[in-house]
Amino acid sequence: MSTATYAGVAVELNDEGFFVDPNQWTRDIAVELAKADGIDTLTDQHWTVLEFMRKEYFEKGTGPTVRVLGKTSGVSVKDLYLLFPKGPAKMAARIAGIPKPKGCI
């Protein structure tokens, strides 16, 4: 576990860089996290995905897999990869401030 400061907030992260407490997340933090991951500007479509992931996490206890994201977020899987080139489920989860999606057992 480690602590990092984004947008002036000290945030606790696990070994893989995911938020320990999703409630520490703010939109300003997301902007900084995205930049660090190579996304200069978060578009409306990025925000749609990020907010959808947070909603799913708080409702179901885990973020969705890429496939479910493609079916339910309103953004196709192909577009998801254009938005989050390093792998939508993990990259978007990190920027959305939620733990790594379990997706599988």
Next chain:
Amino acid sequence: MAKKIVILGGGTGGTLVANRLHRHFKHHRLDGEAVEITVVDRDDHHMYQPGLLFVPFGLAHHSEIVRPRKAQLHKDVEFVESAIDRVDHHADTVYLENGRELPYDVLVIATGAQLAFDETEGLTGPGWNERVFTFYDITGATGLAAALEEFEGGRLVVNVVDMPIKCPVAPLEFCFLADWYFTERGIRDKVEIVYATPLDGAFTKPTASAKLSALLEEKDIHLVTEFNTGSVEMDDDGQSGKLVGYDGREVPFDLAAVIPMHSGADYVGRSEGLGDDLNFVPTNKATLQTLAKENIFAIGDATNVPASKAGSVTHFEGEVLVDNIIRFLEHRELESTFDGHANCFIETGFGKALLIDFNYETEPLPGHFPAAVGMPLLKESRMNHLGKLMFQWFYWHALLPGRDVPGIGADMPKAGKQLPNPNKEEEATV
């Protein structure tokens, strides 16, 4: 009036639950009345699904792994052969495609998972069942047996399209058996085996993933991780092709064994309020009561509980589920006792197998099962391989009839496992 329990699906879960419920209510009438139990399935072919893995390698045949569903049920359990149109949970009624209506007091969803071929572009297009197969159904497994027999060398790609899948270790077992198979045929040096998975390692849980990654490396099987298959494309010659990932990466193959995406049964999607986006049924992971309605329960691969989609899980769920249905009918509080227990043999080829045992909270660990003296966990052994072979007998003769097996209960045993001890450097055996 006699209470009616309707069970949708006559596979592992539906059968063992029907037989266990029947045995209970034969001896304990409910308010002085008998309880009527009905099982519905679209066909009368009960397949021993773990047997599918062995078919491509000529180690099992169709006829050895399929038996009639009806014959696995007690004669006093009614078996209805029909596809299901939908469930109306407001009317507590199931509508069948043959026109029959089945009203129920308690409904059990046990219709498993199905293969969603259409979710992957090109999967069933050119090359399907010629160069591209799945071993997750009998047609594919049988076709693959012929294709492997004719295979003289090249790239064999084993690919999981997306999780969750039934028996998450089966694709790895397929790789290990392929390594053994081509070694036996004396052409292992002419075959490249590749395992392409959407996961970031060989398996989902860290200790087992490390062990299985090492085994893949030892057997010279190449691991491609975080690969999300977008499409399957055949080359012009029709002899080879490639998997194309959504991120643009390509995995070329001469022969491909693809595990398609899974979903729940179609009728779940037609039943208002019953399923999620993939037609799996949202279910309380400890009580196995669905979130749809209090008199609807679910078991096995059909649920969305965060446990492996595996026969062992279904078997262990069965005990808790049956107990909770009885409690529900007797107006008693449900038990929250299902712990996610799973127990899987992993065939590694050359007459050996690994055994893993885990639950919601505890990942697969080394040690022995079920106690300090027992079968080795997370370690290759001949004993585990024999255990895997013996299991088919046990499946038909003990598990489906719903008999208790001494020493193997629903709760995951901790005795014998090397649990990490936070206070000490070394690992302690409990």
